[in-house]
Amino acid sequence: MNASEIGEFVGALFILLGGIMSVISVYGLLRLPDVYTRSHAATKSSTLAVLLTLLGAFIYFWSTAHFISVRLLLGIVFVFLTAPVAGHLLVRAAYRSNVKLADISGTDDLHDVLHKEEK
Amino acid sequence: MLAQLLLNIVIAFLWMLLIDEDEIILTTFFAGFLVGIGVIFLMHRFFGTRFYLRRVYATFKLLLIFIWELIQSSVLVLKQILSPKLKIQPGIFRHETVLRSDLEITMISLLLTLTPGSVVMEVSPEGNVLYVHAMDVESERGAILSQLKNFEKAIMEVTR
Structure with a gap:
């Protein structure tokens, strides 16, 4: 087993892990009770999944074709820049339009603050 | 902070020019950059900021x-x-x-x-x-x- 074969294997392993992680996040999306907890499953677990997939592709091209793909790395950077902004805005908009938290929820420190602002 | 980085690049550039090779070689620039890091590490307290x-x-x-x-x-x-x-x-x-x-x-x-x-x-x-x-x-x-x-x-x- 030479170096390029090992690289191929590692890349494939990363992509497989990323795929498994996406499947689990979709399962979480279907299963969790409300918007807020779903956003955890949807936006967050998928950041790691995307990271693993792109990294796997990067390692694969690097080891087999000796080609350092800057575009894949830039893809990771931009996913990591945009995903949290989208997640934050979705959750914030949901809360501001009075979407209820799930019944199992515990503390809610934000409710009083926003309510006071409205008065 | 930015001033230090800029100075480091200037030192690297000067190093490359003073070596006076026929063409621009990137490794010479990096050698100059390393020298610049050494110089700035010794001098950084005069900037009043951290290295x-x-x-x-x-x-x-x-x-x-x-x-x-x-x-x-x-x-x-x-x-x-x-x-x-x-x-x-x-x-x-x-x-x-x-x-x-x-x-x-x-x-x-x-x-x-x-x-x-x-x-x-x-x-x-x-x-x-x-x-x-x-x-x-x-x-x-x-x-x-x-x-x-x-x-x-x-x-x-x-x-x-």
Whole structure:
């Protein structure tokens, strides 16, 4: 087993892990009770999944074709820049339009603050 | 900080010109850059600021801490999703941050939102209170708080 074969294997392993992680996040999306907890499953677990997939592709091209793909790395950077902004805005908009938290929820420190602002 | 980096590049450029080769060779530039790092390390106290590579090092450390937290909390969230009975108690808690400037607040919200299990829902208008929605508040409070402290410390090393 030479170096390029090992690289191929590692890349494939990363992509497989990323795929498994996406499947689990979709399962979480279907299963969790409300918007807020779903956003955890949807936006967050998928950041790691995307990271693993792109990294796997990067390692694969690097080891087999000796080609350092800057575009894949830039893809990771931009996913990591945009995903949290989208997640934050979705959750914030949901809360501001009075979407209820799930019944199992515990503390809610934000409710009083926003309510006071409205008065 | 920026002045030090600029000076370093100037030193590298001068080094390349003074070696006076027939063509521009990148390795000569990097040799000059290394020399520049040495010179600036000896001289940096005259700038009145910290050595700029220390900030680069702090950024690198922040990145490593972030990746570690990302993996840890991803595993946690995946475990919670896959557990046969949902035993979570999501909730919103408020956290007063010690960070002050806009850049620092943006960085901590970005990092917190990126790590699974916590989303920043609101930032107070003054910018010193974060409202964080967490997947499992009661049993994970300690873990989330220690994660917050970790990030705050690492960010402060970068920006101050």
